[in-house]
Structure formats: C-alpha cells, structure tokens
Amino acid sequence: MKYFLYWGCSLEGSGANFLVSLKPVFETLGVEWEEIKDWNCCGASISYAGANDLAIKVLNARNLAIAEMSGGYDIIAPCSSCYIQMVKVNHEIQEDPELLAKVNEALSEGGLKYNGGVKVRHVLDVLYHDIGVEKIKEKVVKPLKGLKVAGYVGCQSVRPYGEYDSVERPVSHDIVIEALGAEAVEFPKKMRCCGSGIFLPEMEYCFHLVKDILEDALNHGAQLISTVCPMCAMNLEVYQSRINKALGTNFDVPIVYLTQLMAVAFGGDLKHDAALHYNVIPPEQIIQSALE
Amino acid sequence: MTSYDPSFAQEVFENVDYGEEIRMCMQCGVCAASCPLSMRMDYSPRKIFLMIRAGKREEVLSSNAIMLCTSCYSCKVRCPRGVPVIDVMHGLANYALRQGYVPRKKTAIFGQEFWNQIYRLGRIDEKDLSRRYFFADGFTQGIKNSLEMADMGITMFLHKRMKLLPERPIKGIKDLRKMLDKAAQMGKGGGGAV
Numbered sequence: 001m002k003y004f005l006y007w008g009c010s011l012e013g014s015g016a017n018f019l020v021s022l023k024p025v026f027e028t029l030g031v032e033w034e035e036i037k038d039w040n041c042c043g044a045s046i047s048y049a050g051a052n053d054l055a056i057k058v059l060n061a062r063n064l065a066i067a068e069m070s071g072g073y074d075i076i077a078p079c080s081s082c083y084i085q086m087v088k089v090n091h092e093i094q095e096d097p098e099l100l101a102k103v104n105e106a107l108s109e110g111g112l113k114y115n116g117g118v119k120v121r122h123v124l125d126v127l128y129h130d131i132g133v134e135k136i137k138e139k140v141v142k143p144l145k146g147l148k149v150a151g152y153v154g155c156q157s158v159r160p161y162g163e164y165d166s167v168e169r170p171v172s173h174d175i176v177i178e179a180l181g182a183e184a185v186e187f188p189k190k191m192r193c194c195g196s197g198i199f200l201p202e203m204e205y206c207f208h209l210v211k212d213i214l215e216d217a218l219n220h221g222a223q224l225i226s227t228v229c230p231m232c233a234m235n236l237e238v239y240q241s242r243i244n245k246a247l248g249t250n251f252d253v254p255i256v257y258l259t260q261l262m263a264v265a266f267g268g269d270l271k272h273d274a275a276l277h278y279n280v281i282p283p284e285q286i287i288q289s290a291l292e
Numbered sequence: 293m294t295s296y297d298p299s300f301a302q303e304v305f306e307n308v309d310y311g312e313e314i315r316m317c318m319q320c321g322v323c324a325a326s327c328p329l330s331m332r333m334d335y336s337p338r339k340i341f342l343m344i345r346a347g348k349r350e351e352v353l354s355s356n357a358i359m360l361c362t363s364c365y366s367c368k369v370r371c372p373r374g375v376p377v378i379d380v381m382h383g384l385a386n387y388a389l390r391q392g393y394v395p396r397k398k399t400a401i402f403g404q405e406f407w408n409q410i411y412r413l414g415r416i417d418e419k420d421l422s423r424r425y426f427f428a429d430g431f432t433q434g435i436k437n438s439l440e441m442a443d444m445g446i447t448m449f450l451h452k453r454m455k456l457l458p459e460r461p462i463k464g465i466k467d468l469r470k471m472l473d474k475a476a477q478m479g480k481g482g483g484g485a486v
Binding site: 017044160192279 | 309310312327328329332357360362363364365366368369376378379382383385386389396398399400401402403404405406407408410411414415416418419422425433444447448451452453454455462463464467468470471472473474475478479480
C-alpha cells in the first residue's frame with residue numbers, strides 16, 4: 001500500500017528522532033511512501049493569533065490539493081498537530097459544501113483545486129488498522145520483555161474526531177506497545193494535555209500539566225513514556241530539567257517515540273535506526289536491560 | 293437600571309470564527325471541567341459564553357481565557373450540545389487581537405511570529421521562530437531571553453534536534469501568499485491580517 005508521508009516542520013528539527021526512526025520501521029513493515037511535493041506548514045495550533053480560520057484552512061487545503069492531484073494516496077501525518085489540522089479541514093468541508101467553495105476560491109489564486117478526496121491518517125491508525133498487530137508481532141526479533149511503558153496519547157492524535165480510536169479510552173497505542181513484547185502501563189492521565197503549542201510562552205502554567213502526567217505514569221510503574229507527538233516529546237522530555245528546577249521535582253524519565261521502540265524491537269541499530277542518541281534523557285540503559 | 297445588552301453577542305455571531313456556535317451553549321460547564329488550564333483563566337469558557345450573551349465586551353476581549361487554550365480538544369469532544377468550544381476560543385482570540393486587545397502578550401507574539409513565518413517561508417524554522425520570539429521585545433530583552441533559554445538550544449543542537457540549514461521559502465511561496473491573502477479578505481468579519 002502506498003501513502004504520502006507528510007512529516008511537517010517539527011520532524012525536521014525538534015522531532016527528528018521521530019522521523020529517523022519512522023523510516024526504517026516503515027521499511028520493515030513494507031509501507032511505501034512518497035513526500036508531498038513542495039508541502040507547506042499546517043499552521044499548528046497557534047496560528048489563530050495571526051490568521052483567521054479560513055486562511056488556516058486554505059493553508060492545509062493546499063497540501064491536500066497537491067496530494068489529490070498527484071496520486072491521491074492517503075496521507076500519513078506523524079505529527080499530531082499536522083494530523084488534526086488536515087483532518088479538520090476534511091471534516092468541515094464534508095459537512096459544508098459552501099466552505100469547500102470558499103476554500104477553492106482562495107486556492108484558485110494559486111491555480112489549485114481540492115475536491116475533498118484525500119484521506120488523512122495518523123501513524124497509529126496506519127499501524128493498527130492497515131498493517132495490523134499480527135504483522136507487527138511477526139517482525140519483532142528483539143522483544144522488549146518486561147519493559148514497562150506508559151503509552152501517552154495526549155490530545156490531538158485522537159481528539160476530537162476519534163477517527164481510529166476512542167477519544168476517551170484509546171487502546172491502539174497500548175496494543176502496539178504490547179505487540180513489541182513490552183508491558184503497557186495503565187495510567188489515568190494518559191489523555192491529559194501537556195500544554196502543546198503554547199508551552200513556550202506559557203511555561204509556568206504548563207510545567208504543572210507535565211508534572212502531573214509524569215508523576216502519574218511513574219506512580220503506575222512506568223520505566224519510560226512512549227509518545228507519537230513531537231510536541232508531547234518536547235514538553236515532557238526537553239523541559240524536564242527545567243520543571244525539576246522550577247517545581248523542586250526529581251524527574252529523570254526517558255520519553256521515546258513509539259517508532260523508536262519499534263525500531264529496536266525490529267532488530268534495528270540503536271543509533272542508526274532508533275536514533276536513541278537524539279534523546280535528551282538517555283533511554284538506552286532501560287531499553288537494553290529489557291533486551292538481555 | 294442595567295439590562296442585558298445583546299449587541300456584543302450579535303457582534304460575535306457576525307465577526308468571530310465559529311462565534312454563532314455559542315447559541316447552542318446551555319451553561320453546563322463540562323468545557324470548564326475538562327479544560328487543562330481553566331484554573332488559570334480569569335473566566336472559564338462557560339463564563340466567557342455567558343458574558344458574551346450579557347454584553348460584557350471589554351471583559352471578554354481582554355480576558356486571559358481566550359488566549360490560554362492549549363488546543364487539546366477535550367471541550368469539543370465532551371460538549372453535550374456539540375459546541376466546538378476550542379474553535380470559538382481561537383476565534384475570540386483572533387478577533388480580540390484584531391480589535392487591539394492583547395490578553396496574553398507572550399502567547400500573542402509567539403502565535404503571530406509563527407504565522408508570519410508561515411507567510412514568509414511556507415514552513416516553520418524552529419530556531420528562527422524562537423529567535424524572533426525572544427527578540428520581539430527589543431534587543432536587551434532578547435539577549436536576556438536567549439541566555440535564559442541557551443541551555444535548551446545547546447541541548448537540542450547536541451542531540452541533533454535542531455535543523456542547521458536556514459529554512460528557504462517553499463517553491464510555491466508566491467502562490468501560497470496569494471491564496472492566504474485571498475482567504476484573509478474572505479474570512480468572517482472581513483478578516484485581514486492582525
């Protein structure tokens with residue numbers, strides 16, 4: 001099956017370990033993909049401060065229109081924000097043909113047109129529904145035996161549309177974790193928000209959100225936390241030392257992308273395939289101990 | 293004697309993206325209970341909606357609540373009346389800024405710089421965005437902000453999580469700008485740049 005892979009801006013920078021580990025995982029699973037030609041940013045969750053809603057929709061519709069006319073394959077968006085921005089446009093134009101007409105009036109300024117025919121998929125959706133747990137299990141050569149992983153879902157990967165999983169009690173992340181031989185830790189805060197795109201300007205408030213999530217995962221026995229979102233990874237991992245300083249906590253919990261765990265379990269190189277050395281809080285020791 | 297003034301509600305319905313959706317609000321407060329930052333807000337989303345109906349224009353447009361949305365969508369999935377609370381809050385933030393209110397300066401600057409960069413390049417260059425955000429309040433404050441966050445920048449660089457090459461505009465940038473300009477004009481309430 002062939003897809004477009006729309007990795008977005010973060011995965012070329014702060015979320016680089018997501019993209020580096022995603023590629024060998026897709027290769028192992030036989031997922032064929034190509035890049036959307038000359039793609040643009042999705043606007044993420046903060047663009048409303050600078051643009052009205054229609055402009056943000058048109059921004060996303062440009063990517064969708066390019067994908068539609070160059071093959072129309074489903075688009076995989078690993079970044080939750082990219083995912084939700086594009087899914088939102090699709091949902092709203094399906095309910096409102098007038099909106100589609102408006103979007104197209106703006107797109108025509110650049111010679112594009114969108115008919116609403118491209119599906120946008122989250123990477124978890126593709127792993128869980130298209131590839132399936134059985135195939136993932138088949139590819140595991142180094143099971144992550146006994147590794148206690150908190151599968152942090154956060155916000156924008158399932159909310160608000162719940163296209164592939166429950167919006168309140170999602171299971172796909174945990175099922176993939178268990179397919180790798182690890183143990184998915186149940187923790188009540190798995191759906192709480194980390195602060196997302198306003199973390200940097202609203203740090204003092206958002207520190208408390210992350211503190212609650214980390215504490216909850218640890219209290220339920222997690223050795224590390226897995227995520228599928230570059231903002232969750234940034235806020236939970238890179239800010240951890242600042243949170244310790246500001247709130248007097250003592251967190252030292254590695255945050256990894258699910259695809260990093262998959263790359264390891266598929267027998268990939270810890271650096272070259274799993275990009276574990278990109279992580280600020282080193283996860284190598286904990287992961288290695290599960291492999292022995 | 294004071295009475296409710298419906299003119300602000302009308303203004304919101306006509307000019308704010310998703311503003312007309314608040315007509316469905318029944319004041320149950322599920323949005324407020326679901327919001328991760330509602331305890332930091334001067335008024336919860338539920339109260340904001342009530343105040344719009346009560347004509348509290350100044351209080352609403354200068355409220356920190358409309359700028360503290362983390363976009364987690366909890367309110368939108370849980371609202372029993374299907375009000376897209378998050379979208380209304382974003383619409384209100386956009387409208388307040390257009391009207392010259394600046395409820396949360398840092399967040400407003402961050403969001404505006406984010407959009408400016410999309411308009412300029414078509415993509416986000418994280419290091420450049422941080423620099424512009426840090427220096428938005430002048431050179432001295434910029435140096436101070438940069439020094440305060442320097443450890444994080446170095447950490448990201450050392451862990452290969454910083455794109456080193458400067459971001460260049462996408463090939464279709466001129467067309468993209470034309471599309472965005474058009475959309476800005478066509479937006480609700482006349483739109484236009486902030």
